Amino acid sequence: MQTFQGLAVSDGLTVGPVVRIDRGAAGLHRIVCDPFRERALYEAAIVLAKDELNRLQQHACGQDADILMFQIALLEDESFTNEIGDYIAAGAGSAAAVERAEQIFAGRLKNVDDDYIRERSVDVCDACRRVVDILDGRPSRRLHLTEPSILVAELFYPSDLFGQAPGMILGLASETDSETSHAAIMARSMGIPAVFQLGKGVAAAAAGCRAVVDAEHAQLIIDPTAAQLRQVKARRQELQNSNALPDPLAAAPCRTRDGTPFVLLASAACAAPEAIQKAIQAGASGIGLLRTESVVIKELTEAQQVEAYKTCIKNSGGKPITVRTCDWAADDCGQWMDGLQTRMEEETTALTQLSALMQAAVEAPEGALQVLFPMIPDVDAWRTRMDQMKRCNESLKEKGLPFCGNLPVGCLIEIPAAALMAGEIIDAGADFLAVDLDDLVQYTCGVSRREKPTPADNPAVLRLVQDMMHAAQTRGVPLYLCGIMQKDLETMPAFMRIGVRNFCVESVHINTLKSILMQTEL
Numbered sequence: 001m002q003t004f005q006g007l008a009v010s011d012g013l014t015v016g017p018v019v020r021i022d023r024g025a026a027g028l029h030r031i032v033c034d035p036f037r038e039r040a041l042y043e044a045a046i047v048l049a050k051d052e053l054n055r056l057q058q059h060a061c062g063q064d065a066d067i068l069m070f071q072i073a074l075l076e077d078e079s080f081t082n083e084i085g086d087y088i089a090a091g092a093g094s095a096a097a098v099e100r101a102e103q104i105f106a107g108r109l110k111n112v113d114d115d116y117i118r119e120r121s122v123d124v125c126d127a128c129r130r131v132v133d134i135l136d137g138r139p140s141r142r143l144h145l146t147e148p149s150i151l152v153a154e155l156f157y158p159s160d161l162f163g164q165a166p167g168m169i170l171g172l173a174s175e176t177d178s179e180t181s182h183a184a185i186m187a188r189s190m191g192i193p194a195v196f197q198l199g200k201g202v203a204a205a206a207a208g209c210r211a212v213v214d215a216e217h218a219q220l221i222i223d224p225t226a227a228q229l230r231q232v233k234a235r236r237q238e239l240q241n242s243n244a245l246p247d248p249l250a251a252a253p254c255r256t257r258d259g260t261p262f263v264l265l266a267s268a269a270c271a272a273p274e275a276i277q278k279a280i281q282a283g284a285s286g287i288g289l290l291r292t293e294s295v296v297i298k299e300l301t302e303a304q305q306v307e308a309y310k311t312c313i314k315n316s317g318g319k320p321i322t323v324r325t326c327d328w329a330a331d332d333c334g335q336w337m338d339g340l341q342t343r344m345e346e347e348t349t350a351l352t353q354l355s356a357l358m359q360a361a362v363e364a365p366e367g368a369l370q371v372l373f374p375m376i377p378d379v380d381a382w383r384t385r386m387d388q389m390k391r392c393n394e395s396l397k398e399k400g401l402p403f404c405g406n407l408p409v410g411c412l413i414e415i416p417a418a419a420l421m422a423g424e425i426i427d428a429g430a431d432f433l434a435v436d437l438d439d440l441v442q443y444t445c446g447v448s449r450r451e452k453p454t455p456a457d458n459p460a461v462l463r464l465v466q467d468m469m470h471a472a473q474t475r476g477v478p479l480y481l482c483g484i485m486q487k488d489l490e491t492m493p494a495f496m497r498i499g500v501r502n503f504c505v506e507s508v509h510i511n512t513l514k515s516i517l518m519q520t521e522l
Contacts, residue, residue, distance in 0.1 A: 002205060002222040004198045006173070008215040009184040009486065011508070012193030013239060015224070015232050016170040019145065020207035021153040021160050023129065030136070032093035042084060042094040045134040046075050052130060056162055066294045067158045067182065070120065071127035080105060095135040102128035119181055126157035145169070150211055152203045152220075156183035171195075171213035173220045175202050179485055188508045189275065195220050249511045249518075250283050256520045262496065264514055265322075265504040267482060270294055270308055276315040279507035283514065286320035287312075288504030289372065289434070289482045293326050295353060302352045302359075309360035313369065322370040322434070324412065325353055347388070354392045361404035369404070372434055374412040379424050382411060386429050408432065412482075414439040419464045423471035433472055434504070435465060438483035456488035462498060469499040480504055489513050493520040 032038065050072055057068040074080055080101060087097035102125055109121035143151075143160055150171040153160065161169070161183060172194040177183050179196070187194035193213045198220055205222060212221040212232055221228060254262050265288030266279035276287055290312060295305055312321060326349070354371070361369040373385045389409065396403040410432040411418070411425050418425070419440065422433060437456055441447070444461050445454045465481075472479040480502030481495060489512055492503060496517060505513055 001225050001228070004202050004205075004220045004222070006195040006198035006218050006220065007179065007487070008194070008218040009177075009179045009181075009196050010172075010187035010192055010194035011215045012171070012191065013212070013214050013216060013232060013236055014150065014171040014193045015212045015229065015236075016148055016150050016210065018152055018173075018206045018209050018211045018222075019143075019149040020203050021143065021151060021156070022203075022207070023154075030093050030095060032091070032096075035088050035091065038088045038092075038094040038097075039085065041135060042088065042097065042131075045094070045131050048134050049127070049130045050075055053127075056159070060162065064158070064162060067123055070123050071130075074105075074124060074127050075131070095132050098128050098131050098135070102132075119178075122155065122157060122182065125155075126159050129157065130159070150206075150213055152206045152211075153177075154200075154203050156181065158182045161186055173198060173202065173206065173211070173213055175200055179487075188506060189272075249514050252514070252518065254285075254514060254517070256496065256517055256522055258521050260496070260522050261501065262517055263480070263502045264510050265289075265480065265482075265502065266507040266510060267291070267504055268312075268507070270312060270323075273308075273311045273315045275507065276312055276321075277317070279510075280315075280317055280319055282507045283510050284319070284507060286322075286368075287316060288322050288480055288502070290321055290323045292323060292353065295326060302356050305353060305356035306359045309357060309369075310363050313360060313364045316368075318365050318368065320368045320370065321364070322372050322410065323357055324372045324374055325350065325357075350388055351392055351395075354388055355396060355403075358392055358396060358403040358405065358407060359401060361407055362402050364404075367408055370408040370410060370432070372410045372412050374414065374436075376411050376413075376425065377415060377417050378421060379428050382425050382428050382430065385409070410434055412436055413468065415443045416440070416464060419468055422468040423475065426471060426475045426477055430477065432477050433468060433479040435468065435479065435481050436483035437461075437481050437488065438485055440464065440483075455491055456484070457491040457494040462494060465495060465500065466498040473499065478502060484509075484513075489516055492516060496520055497522055 053068050053072050057065055060068055083101045083104065084097045087100050088094060092100065106121040106124040109118055109124060112118050145164060145168045148168050148170050150173060151169060152173040154175045156172065156174055156177055169192055171192060172183055172187050174183065174196040175198055177196040184194060184196065193215045195213055195215055195218055202220065206220065209222050212224050212228065214221065224232070254264055256262065263285050264283065265286050266282070266284035267289040268275045268279055268287050269291045279287065295308065300308065309323070357369065357371055376382050393405045408431040409429065411430045412434045413419050413422060414436045441454050441456055441458060441461050444464060445458055447454050469479055479500065481500055482504035484503060484505045486509060489509060492513060493516065503513060
C-alpha cells in the first residue's frame with residue numbers, strides 16, 4: 001500500500017483499476033533522410049493529423065470543439081511551420097524537428113500569466129505528439145477503456161479524455177496538472193473525483209494496480225488494504241445517501257450566522273453555454289465572469305458573436321451576466337503564434353466584440369448584461385476602453401442596428417498598480433470592480449503558480465482589497481472577488497470581515513463556499 005498526497009481539484013471518492021497513460025518512446029530508432037524527404041514526410045503527417053482532429057471535432061462540442069480547433073490552427077500556423085522547416089533544413093529529422101518546436105512553443109506559453117493561454121501549452125504538446133506519432137509509425141493513441149477505470153498520467157492531454165463513454169472514467173490522478181487545466185475542468189463538470197500534483201513517479205507506481213482517489217483528503221492510495229477498502233465503501237454509501245436527499249443549502253438564504261447577506265456568482269465560458277444553466281441551478285445568483293477567449297480562437301464574425309452571447313443570455317434565465325472581454329496583451333503571448341498574435345493586437349477584435357455585446361444586450365433585462373475589461377494597469381488604459389465603447393455606440397447608431405448603448409462597465413483588477421488606482425478608475429467611469437484574487441496574490445506576493453501556493457488571505461492582499469472596498473463603497477459602486485481557487489475557499493471569511501459581500505466561484509464550489517460563509521460570524 002502506498003499513499004500519495006496531492007491537490008484535490010474535483011470532489012468525490014472512488015476506487016477501481018488503474019490505467020496509465022504512457023507517452024514513452026523507449027527503444028525507438030529513427031532514420032533521418034535528406035531534408036527534402038523529411039520535409040515531405042512532415043507535410044504528409046500534418047495532413048493526416050489534421051484529418052484526425054477534424055474527425056474528432058465532428059463529435060465534439062463546447063470547450064472540446066474549441067480545443068480541437070485551436071490544435072488545427074496551430075498545425076496551420078506559419079510561424080510554427082517555419083520553425084520546423086528551419087530545423088529540417090539544418091539536418092534534423094522531421095519527428096525531432098516537431099519535438100523541438102513543441103518544446104519552444106509550449107515553453108513560451110507556460111510562462112504566460114493568463115490562465116487560458118498558459119493551459120494552451122498542453123494543447124501544443126497534444127497536437128505535436130499526434131504528428132510525431134504519425135511520423136514514428138505509431139498507431140493513434142486515442143484511449144479505449146474496456147472497463148471503468150482510474151486514469152493516471154504525468155500530465156493529461158485534452159485528447160486523452162475525448163470520447164469516453166459515461167461512467168468509464170472513475171477518477172483522475174496526475175503528477176503535474178493544475179487546478180485550471182482542461183482535465184480539472186472536465187473532472188469537475190462531470191463529477192469525477194480528481195487529485196493532481198501528486199509528484200514524480202506516481203503514474204509508474206500506480207500502473208496496473210487498484211487504487212483509491214480520495215479528493216476529500218487529496219490522496220491517491222495505491223493497492224489499498226482490505227480495511228481501507230471497507231472504509232471507502234462505507235464512506236461512498238454515506239455520500240450516495242446524502243446526495244439522494246434534497247440539498248438544504250440550495251434553498252437557504254445567503255446570510256452569515258449573524259445575518260449579514262452575501263451574493264454568490266459563478267464563472268462560466270461562452271464556449272459552453274449549457275454550463276450557465278447548470279450554474280444557476282446550483283444556486284448562483286448570476287454569472288460573475290463569462291470567459292470569451294474562444295471567440296478569438298474561432299474567429300467568429302460579429303453576427304456569430306451576437307448569437308453566441310444571446311444563447312448565453314437565454315441560458316441565464318434573466319439572471320445577470322458579466323462578460324469578460326478578450327484582451328490579451330501581445331507581449332503576454334510570448335510571440336508564440338504570429339498569426340494569432342496579430343489578431344489579438346488588432347483593435348478590430350475588441351471593437352467587434354463590444355459591438356456584438358451591445359447588440360446581444362437587447363435580449364437581456366436592463367442592466368443584466370455587464371462588460372468587464374481585463375488587463376487594465378492604469379486610468380489611461382481604462383479611458384482607451386471607454387473610447388472604444390463610445391466608437392461602437394456611434395457606429396451602431398449609423399448602421400441603424402438595435403443595441404444597448406449604456407451597458408454597465410467594470411474593471412478587472414489583477415495587479416497591485418490597478419488596485420492602488422481603483423478610486424481613480426471608478427471616477428473615470430467604472431460602474432463596478434472585480435478583483436481577480438488568484439492573479440492579485442501572485443503579483444502582490446511575487447510568487448509563481450508553480451511554487452507552493454500562497455494563502456489568499458495574505459496580509460498584503462487583504463490590505464489591497466480593503467483599500468479597494470473603501471474606494472468602491474465611498475463612491476457607491478459594487479466590488480466582487482473572482483479567481484477564487486478551491487484552496488482559497490476557507491479564507492473567504494477574512495474577506496467578508498473587510499467588507500466583501502460578492503463572490504464569484506466555479507459552480508461546483510458554490511455550495512461549499514455558501515456553507516463556509518453561512519457559518520461565519522462578523
